[in-house]
Amino acid sequence: MLENSKNILNDARMNNYAIAHFNINNLEWTRFILEECDRLKTPVILGVSESAIDYMGGYYTVANLVKSLISDLKINIPVILHLDHGKKVESCIKAIDAGFTSVMIDASTYPITENIRMTKKVVEYAKKHNVTVEAELGHVGSEADKSLIPELYTEVDAAKKFVEETKIDSLAPAIGNAHGLYNGKIELDFERIKEIAKITNVPLVLHGASYIPDDMLKKAVKSGINKVNINTELQIAWANDVKSFIEQNQDIYDPRKIIKAGEKAIKSIIKQKLEILNRN
Numbered sequence: 001m002l003e004n005s006k007n008i009l010n011d012a013r014m015n016n017y018a019i020a021h022f023n024i025n026n027l028e029w030t031r032f033i034l035e036e037c038d039r040l041k042t043p044v045i046l047g048v049s050e051s052a053i054d055y056m057g058g059y060y061t062v063a064n065l066v067k068s069l070i071s072d073l074k075i076n077i078p079v080i081l082h083l084d085h086g087k088k089v090e091s092c093i094k095a096i097d098a099g100f101t102s103v104m105i106d107a108s109t110y111p112i113t114e115n116i117r118m119t120k121k122v123v124e125y126a127k128k129h130n131v132t133v134e135a136e137l138g139h140v141g142s143e144a145d146k147s148l149i150p151e152l153y154t155e156v157d158a159a160k161k162f163v164e165e166t167k168i169d170s171l172a173p174a175i176g177n178a179h180g181l182y183n184g185k186i187e188l189d190f191e192r193i194k195e196i197a198k199i200t201n202v203p204l205v206l207h208g209a210s211y212i213p214d215d216m217l218k219k220a221v222k223s224g225i226n227k228v229n230i231n232t233e234l235q236i237a238w239a240n241d242v243k244s245f246i247e248q249n250q251d252i253y254d255p256r257k258i259i260k261a262g263e264k265a266i267k268s269i270i271k272q273k274l275e276i277l278n279r280n
């Protein structure tokens with residue numbers, strides 16, 4: 001069933017484990033993720049970026065697609081439909097109106113006062129609709145645009161003020177993590193995670209978790225991370241398998257067979273990640 005992230009993230013926080021957030025790109029990805037998480041009886045957060053929403057047709061298309069798959073495939077786990085990196089207040093409102101159960105407002109490129117103002121607006125609207133809100137403070141950059149610099153790491157005191165003033169449900173801090181591919185050595189600031197988790201008392205979200213080694217991911221969860229966002233690693237695994245399928249099957253033109261060639265890769269990464277993140 002579709003629900004907001006409150007119960008599952010709070011349970012993860014109380015019991016020191018993390019929920020996986022996987023980004024969806026189309027019908028097949030949504031289906032593969034739902035099927036595998038349901039098979040493993042693990043709640044899942046389906047993240048959809050603004051660009052993925054545009055690609056798929058719009059907010060209502062995505063919300064109805066997810067709801068219909070849950071019903072047709074008889075999915076029994078809690079599913080959270082989450083707007084990933086909503087850059088405008090209006091995007092969050094559109095998502096909520098269409099039936100998303102969780103939204104992220106990402107005003108992290110603005111000064112903190114503007115970030116607080118925008119985030120509060122989203123929280124106010126979301127609460128009325130029983131939707132949970134994630135926000136980002138500091139800025140999770142990427143190696144590609146060279147925005148991964150310690151100056152943008154989340155300050156502990158600022159995090160406390162931010163959470164208290166905005167009343168968000170979860171916080172995405174910048175602690176050395178990055179979107180896309182990591183070029184060099186990955187270094188996460190575990191102490192900072194611990195301090196922010198302790199002072200804010202909300203579940204923390206790790207963005208850019210693709211290719212973070214298993215032991216580091218476990219340590220991040222132990223330090224206070226309760227939601228882990230994975231996108232790039234699934235995309236690359238899917239693309240690699242689809243490319244080799246096409247090379248080896250030059251006569252096949254049925255798009256269903258081509259897209260499905262990446263199913264195994266997606267499902268096996270999901271299984272692997274859930275084993276790392278789940279309580280044990």
Ligand SMILES: [Zn+2]
Nearest residue numbers: 179207208229
């Ligand atoms: Zn992100």
